[in-house]
Amino acid sequence: MNSRSVLLFSSIVIFLITATISATDDGNETDYQALMQFKSMITNEALRSWNSSFHHCDWSGVSCEKPHIRVTYLVLESHGLEGSLSPHVGNLSFLRYFSLGDNNFQGSIPQELGRLSRLRLLSLAFNNFTGVIPSNLSGCSNLEELHLGLNKLVGSIPKEISFLSKLGFFYLRTNKLTGGIPLVLGNITSLKVFSATENPLGGSIPDTLGNWKSLTNLYLGACNLSGTIPHSIFNLSLLTELSLGENQLTGSLPSALGTTLPHIEFLQLRMNQMTGPLPPSLSNCSKLRFIEVNYNNFRGKLTIDFSKLKDIDYLSLGNNNYGFGESDDMKFIDTLKNCSKLKVLLLSDCKFQGMLPTSIGNLSDQLTILTFNKNHLYGNLPSSIGNLVGLIGLSLVNNRFTGKIPSTIGKLKSLQEAYLYGNHFSGIPDSIGNLSMLTTLWLSSNRLEGQIPLSIGNCHNLLELHLDDNKLSGKVPAQLLQLSSLTIVLNLSQNDLSGSLPTEFGDLKMLTSLDLSDNKLSGHIPSSIGGCTSLLFLSLKGNLFHGTIPSSLSSMRGVSTLDLSHNNLSGQIPRFLEKLTLLEYVNLSFNDFEGDVPTVGVFTNTSAFSLLGNNRLCGGLVELRLPKCKEKDNHKTRFLLIVIAILIASTLFFILCIVYACCKKRRGQSSQSLRDERFLKVSYNQLLKATNGFCESNLIGEGGFSSVYKGILDHDDEFVAVKVVHLQNRGANKSFIAECETWRNIRHRNLLKIITSCSSVDFQGKDFKALIYEFMPNGSLHDWLHSSSSKSKPNILQRLNILIDVASALDYLHNHCLPTIVHCDLKPSNILLDDDLVAHVGDFGLSRFLGTFSNQNSTTGIKGTIGYAPPEYGVGSQMTTSGDVYSFGILLLEVMTGKMPTHKIFHDGLNLHKFAYMALPDHVTDVIDDDLLSFLQEDATANQCKLENAKTVEECLALVFKIGVSCSVDSPPQRMNIKNVVHELQHILDTLQNI
Structure with missing residues (x-):
């Protein structure tokens, strides 16, 4: 090669290298600018690490690949990002994986994303994106996964999505999409998973979805769908999970379902309007582990041979019509004995008739929940029930079981909840005391006789006990009252219990509801009952109690309902009842109370109390039409009282002056601490001042529904946390109501303490809602x-x-x-x-x-x-x-x-x-x-x-x-x-x- 050729070749090589470098630099610069534009629309500091100290390929969530050094991965899931999505992302032309899931993006999805032709995965799930799904996402021709669920998207599913021939995973759940399921989606023959659960789509399920021959998972629950399920769906032989619950689907299941869906593992059809029998061919679906078809109109005998479904662990068939009152109605129970993995069996309201077969005891020892509520079962409960040693929950409510509850129930050492009310059981076995894990025992409305078993005192985890509406007699056992675990309900009402109340009642310090009404209990109400300081509900009505109301009841500061009616109580109505600020209703009717009726507290509203049948009362509200109380006409006594009152007032005034002078420098002594003021009222103006105008320096947290600020309310030195609800966001008001409702019902040392709430309007006349909590100095x-x-x-x-x-x-x-x-x-x-x-x-x-x-x-x-x-x-x-x-x-x-x-x-x-x-x-x-x-x-x-x-x-x-x-x-x-x-x-x- 001569020198001229060498020179020419070298020039060409240099030119190509320079061109390549130039192109690479240009591509790098384009990507860099696109990322900077992306960052510029993030409104918080979550991407502060994106700066010139590092090459943009080394930024958090960014990856580049050789040889072009172009951005191929932008994955920023759960980074707390807020703001809107920049359309400049469409310039990242080499991008293959783009995920922004679990952030707080708002606004619409940019059309420019349709330019990302190399994109394989796009995940924008769990944000607050609004608007429609861009139709030109069809330009992402290599897209394999599209995740748009858990946003606020509206409009219909674009038909152009059907052009994405490589799409395998398509998630849309929990949006506001309407317009039905487009027929043309059936063209995406590569689809493996489709989820549109919780969208008001409407319409019917297109028959064209049967073209998805590779489909394994189909989720269309709560989509407002109607019509029948196309037979083509049941021909998707690779289907493993089918969820169509909570729609208005009609029609019946094909008889060959068990043959056409050989791989089905998860079948969810609950809460529809489906009819016909459950196909016996389901027996062939040997991989089934979950069946949920409750709340339909399925009818006909259950002839499924469950013995072939050895992997089944959840079986919910309730609220259908299977029973015909024939001897073999429940023969299917026999076939369940080989289902060794069965953990949940729900057969409530199935119209079953007859006796529960003894084969019930052959079910898996792994069974944890068994329900037969609201059927027509009668006869004795089989003693074989004691074989189900894994049971945690047992519910046989509203049947016609008779005889004693079998003593074998004492073998169920893991049992935590037993609901047997609404039957004709006649006795409780002593073995009930063996159930040391029992938390709830509900035996109301039976025909239980005899005394309450003393062994029940061994149930040391019992939280609530319902024995009301039975024929139990004898005294209330002290062993029962020594269960410190009883914190929710003790209901012994409507029985024939007699004798006086044991002093041990005062040991139930955490009990919230006590009902002893309509028995034959007598004697004085023991003062020890005041030890039940957590009571919200107390009823002793319809007994033979006499004497006065003990003053110890004043310690029940949280009680909201107090019923002492239909007894022989006497004396004056205690003044401490006026001071029980949470008392919403008190019934003292048909006793022998005398004297004046209070006019403070609960006694200010005639609908909040009842005093009927107490003929020696006087005074009170005008609406009661009681006689005026007689006044003592003793002038000397009256004069003496006036003098004493003047002296006391003068002394108090002098003391108050001294106290005021001493406390002038203190803030907030004129009112109680927020920690003691249960019903502190605050206005929008107070919260505005407390948080310095909701300024950003006081902002300590922010989420999709609210912002939390640190502040100090007037006349108090302690910080509080003010949670301001973003009412403009969908679901925020519902979230506020749910939180208020929850806080009304709970109280625990490990739950955040709420101080009060504010529901008002701001200075622009817009609705304003906030919750005020105790401030936690160590954050989250x-x-x-x-x-x-x-x-x-x-x-x-x-x-x-x-x-x-x-x-x-x-x-x-x-x-x-x-x-x-x-x-x-x-x-x-x-x-x-x-x-x-x-x-x-x-x-x-x-x-x-x-x-x-x-x-x-x-x-x-x-x-x-x-x-x-x-x-x-x-x-x-x-x-x-x-x-x-x-x-x-x-x-x-x-x-x-x-x-x-x-x-x-x-x-x-x-x-x-x-x-x-x-x-x-x-x-x-x-x-x-x-x-x-x-x-x-x-x-x-x-x-x-x-x-x-x-x-x-x-x-x-x-x-x-x-x-x-x-x-x-x-x-x-x-x-x-x-x-x-x-x-x-x-x-x-x-x-x-x-x-």
């Missing part, structure tokens, strides 16, 4: 675990104490409240810490009340938070206490590992639960939080920890991890009971403290 558990501030991280003992506090709060909400309360959004940011690092659970904006077994027909609607919400909520299942337990398990693992469930290492099937599970039992120290590990190493060095002590510490840590893993398993029935969690964690803490 999330801050302590993840904040980069100088705040020291909690050590192992502090973390265990915090976890015990949270578990104790859940135990109270789940097991000590009536009705049961489910928090629904448990996570570290909702756990607040006081000066002593005592944990307080707050934010009940998503909480729900659950009735007894009513959660089986609850509607969907709980979102929770991604990472903490249990997997069953994602497919439209009802909220349950086990959902809270799942959230607690994830929270525990986060506390111990220091990793949020949305940490970047969790992908491709790995999550926090599996991360912890794989470390058990010998590698816990490999996954424990680095800060916690350093604490343990420092402690070991400082104390010259012995080898056996170090081993004990590791064993304890493994036990803690095991609890978190057990709480966060996918299957709700397999999760730990929260009461056991409290016990186990306390035992671990005690062990560590003794090392």
Whole structure:
């Protein structure tokens, strides 16, 4: 090659290199500018680390790939981002994975995203995006996953989405989408998962969805769908999960369903209008583990051979019409004996008739919940029921069972809730005392005779006992009253109990409702009953009590209903009744009270009290039309009283002057502390001043529904937390109402204390709502675990104490409240810490009340938070206490590992639960939080920890991890009971403290 050729070749090479570098630089600059534009529309400081100190490919959440050094990954899930999404993101032309899930983005989804032709995953789920889904997302021709769920999107599903020929996963749940399901979506033959649960879509299910031959999961619950289910759906042979609950679907199931859906594992059709029989061919679906078809119009005998469904663990068939009153109505029970994994069997309101077969005792010893409510079952309850040793909940309400409750029930050592009311049972066995785990026993409206068994005093976990409307006789046993666990209800009304009340009643210090009405109890009301200081409801009506009302009742400061009517009580109406500020109704009718009627407190409203049948009363409100009370006409006495009054008034005035002079420099002495003022009234103006005009420097937290400010109210030196509700956001007002309703019903040391609420208008005339809480100086558990501030991280003992506090709060909400309360959004940011690092659970904006077994027909609607919400909520299942337990398990693992469930290492099937599970039992120290590990190493060095002590510490840590893993398993029935969690964690803490 001559010199000219060499020179020419070199020039070409240099030109190409320069061109490549120039192109790369231009591409880099385009990406950099797009990212800066993205950051510019984030309204908080969540992306402050995005600065010129690092190349943009090294910024948090950003990844680039060679050779072009172009941005291919932008993943910022759960980063607390707020603001709107910049359309300049459409300039990241090499972007393949784009995820902004679980943030607080608002505004519309930019049309420019349709330019990202290389994009494979787009996740904008769990934000506050509004507007419509851009139709030109069809330009993302390589898109495989599209996550738009849990937003506020409106309009219809764009038909252009059907052009995404590679789309495999399409999530739209919990938006406001209407317009039905487009027929053309059936063209996306690559689709594997489609979820549109909780959208008011309307219309019917298109037959074209039968083209989704690769589909494995279809979720269309609560979509306002009508019509029949197309037969083409039942031909999707790869389908494993089908959820169509809470619609208005009609028609019947195809008889060959068990043949056409051989891989089906999850079948949810609850709360529709479906008819016809349940196909016997379901017996062929050998992989079925979950069947929920309750609340339909299915009829005909159950002829399914369940013995072939060996993986079934949840079977809910209730509220249908299967019974014909024939001898073989319940033969299907015999076929369930081989279902060794069965944990939940719900057969309420199925119109079953006849006797419960003894084969009921052949069911799995793993069975935890069994219900036969509202059928037509009669005869004795089979003694074989005692074989179901795994039972936690048993409900046989409103049948016609007769005879004694079998003594074998005492074998059910795990039983926690027993609902047997509305039957004809005649006796309670002594073996009832063997049920040491029992928390609820409901035997109302039976024909129980004889005395209350003394052995019931052995049920040391009993929270509520209902024995009303029976024929029980004898005295109230003192053993029953020594159950300090009784905190919810003791109802012995409408029986034939006699004798005087034992003084042990005063031991029930935490009891909230006591009903002894309509018995034959006599004697004086013992003064010891005043020890029941937590009572909200007390009824002694319809007995033979005499004497006066004991003054000790004045200690029941929280009582709202007091009924002492239809007795032989006498004396004057006690003045302390006027001072019970929470008393809403008092009934003193048909006794022998005398003297003047009070006109203060509850006695200011005639609808709030009743005094009928007391013929010696006088005075009171004019509406009572009672005679005036006689006045003593003794002038000397009157003169003396006037003189004494003047002297007392003069003395008091002198003392007040001195007190005023001494206290002039103090603030707030003229009013009670906020901590003692239960009904403090505050205005919008007061809150405006308290928070310095809701200024940003006072802002301590912000969420989708509210902003929280620190402030000081007038005349008080203590900080409060003011939670201002964003009423313009969808669901905010509902959240406010839910939180108010919850706080009305709860009180516990580990729950955030509410001071008052404000429902008013601001200075522009707009609605204003706020909640005022006790201020927690140590912030949230999330801050302590993840904040980069100088705040020291909690050590192992502090973390265990915090976890015990949270578990104790859940135990109270789940097991000590009536009705049961489910928090629904448990996570570290909702756990607040006081000066002593005592944990307080707050934010009940998503909480729900659950009735007894009513959660089986609850509607969907709980979102929770991604990472903490249990997997069953994602497919439209009802909220349950086990959902809270799942959230607690994830929270525990986060506390111990220091990793949020949305940490970047969790992908491709790995999550926090599996991360912890794989470390058990010998590698816990490999996954424990680095800060916690350093604490343990420092402690070991400082104390010259012995080898056996170090081993004990590791064993304890493994036990803690095991609890978190057990709480966060996918299957709700397999999760730990929260009461056991409290016990186990306390035992671990005690062990560590003794090392």
